[in-house]
Amino acid sequence: MEYGELMKMAVTARQSAYMPYSHFAVGAALLCSDGSVYTGSNIENAAFTPTVCAERVAFFKAVSEGKRGFAAIAVAGGKEGEAPDALVAPCGVCRQVMMEFAFPKTFDIILAGSSENLQVYKLSEILPLGFGPENLGR
Template sequence: MKDLLEKAKIAQKSSYAPYSHFNVGSALLCKDGSVIMGCNVENASYGSTICAERVALSSAICAGKREFVAMAIVGGENMTQADSLFPCGACRQFMAELCSPDFEIVTVVDGKIRIFKLGELLPNGFKL
């Protein structure tokens, strides 16, 4: 999972965050072994901003991927890497649409790599 975090750091460098200056990168591990990266893309109309997690998942869907294993997320102000970075509520819901409750979210907490299941981060998420 350390490699996945390293790829998320590479993706973070592409972040477009002129408003918050909070740069986020993600790396999505697909079941076929491929890794799709994402970064946050902000907009002057703030509500049009999209998070790194949804960028990676959307790119993966566009590339024909449908099964996902894990996603690493890094982010922080001005290209730093903050501790304890978790996906926002919208991204958790987006993940729940496309990933199983066993989907793993990889992040750093208290300086250590930690892995959480999507089902832990979004219990009882909305489903049709």
């Protein structure tokens, strides 16, 4: 799948964001190794701690349905009611979740406000020296 198409899916997923507190809407589209795509949006909570990011929603949906191989994730975010910002990078917690399920040197993170002008990073670039399953012998 072309990354521009994946980004469009992230932008669409952003429309489902539940963010009554931050008013910051994020959508993510996770491309699995088998070509399937799982989307997510951020889901906030009045108690704040249960809040979950779009990237983790996408990963947990995929993992809970048995997916284990992942190729890339597109992330689109910005203020509610506005076009996505050019660069909304995954938070540290989401990077750690990606480290659990993706190969850091091959997994692509696609950032952009639209399907044009994409910026692509490897997980190993945005989480250098990450701690993952290999550190525990897996």
